[in-house]
Amino acid sequence: SAVISQKPSRDICQRGTSLTIQCQVDSQVTMMFWYRQQPGQSLTLIATANQGSEATYESGFVIDKFPISRPNLTFSTLTVSNMSPEDSSIYLCSAPDEGNYGYTFGSGTRLTVV
Amino acid sequence: GDSVTQMEGPVTLSEEAFLTINCTYTATGYPSLFWYVQYPGEGLQLLLKATKADDKGSNKGFEATYRKETTSFHLEKGSVQVSDSAVYFCALSPGSGTYKYIFGTGTRLKVLA
Numbered sequence: 001s002a003v004i005s006q007k008p009s010r011d012i013c014q015r016g017t018s019l020t021i022q023c024q025v026d027s028q029v030t031m032m033f034w035y036r037q038q039p040g041q042s043l044t045l046i047a048t049a050n051q052g053s054e055a056t057y058e059s060g061f062v063i064d065k066f067p068i069s070r071p072n073l074t075f076s077t078l079t080v081s082n083m084s085p086e087d088s089s090i091y092l093c094s095a096p097d098e099g100n101y102g103y104t105f106g107s108g109t110r111l112t113v114v
Numbered sequence: 115g116d117s118v119t120q121m122e123g124p125v126t127l128s129e130e131a132f133l134t135i136n137c138t139y140t141a142t143g144y145p146s147l148f149w150y151v152q153y154p155g156e157g158l159q160l161l162l163k164a165t166k167a168d169d170k171g172s173n174k175g176f177e178a179t180y181r182k183e184t185t186s187f188h189l190e191k192g193s194v195q196v197s198d199s200a201v202y203f204c205a206l207s208p209g210s211g212t213y214k215y216i217f218g219t220g221t222r223l224k225v226l227a
Contacts, residue, residue, distance in 0.1 A: 001160075006157070041219070042219045042220050043158075043217045045214065045215070048214075092158065094158075097160070102148055102160040103160070103215060104160075105158040105159070106157050108156065110155075
């Protein structure tokens with residue numbers, strides 16, 4: 001199975017600042033996904049990131065707030081911009097585990113905005 | 115549209131008790147079904163999966179059977195341990211070329227010694 005290294009694991013940020021989260025996959029994957037998990041809730045898909053093209057955002061998420069980069073087939077970043085306390089969540093990246101019919105997830109970034 | 119309904123928690127059990135976490139789904143095609151587990155402070159880990167009707171997924175003593183007739187994928191374990199305390203997510207992958215997952219709301223399990 002693919003392994004995803006995600007960092008930082010947690011951060012406490014001031015409102016109005018930005019945080020970039022990185023995910024590194026140990027194998028090449030066509031698609032990567034970014035999720036948000038608000039406190040006590042399930043996962044919500046933010047966007048799908050394909051290498052070489054613009055990310056596709058789900059309803060309620062916009063590129064200006066959550067810019068995504070996908071420079072190659074093993075790496076992606078998500079930036080949470082102009083943060084407010086409502087952005088306090090766990091952010092997870094994911095990629096299809098194509099040999100296993102499942103998904104591999106990063107360990108998550110726990111973001112607290114104060 | 116496709117959806118996953120999962121029993122609400124929290125579920126609190128004593129060690130060695132039997133566990134069932136209910137999950138039902140709605141899908142128009144032939145989805146694959148998954149259970150993921152999230153231990154405190156960690157990301158999600160695939161626990162088990164089933165890709166077609168009547169398949170049984172199993173791992174670490176957990177089992178779930180893909181029941182098309184009842185559109186269910188209930189998670190079971192015969193004897194839980196304190197270390198099983200976590201949040202469990204049922205998920206559906208619609209297939210048909212899409213990689214998007216649909217997650218249930220998660221069920222928190224707490225096992226007491």
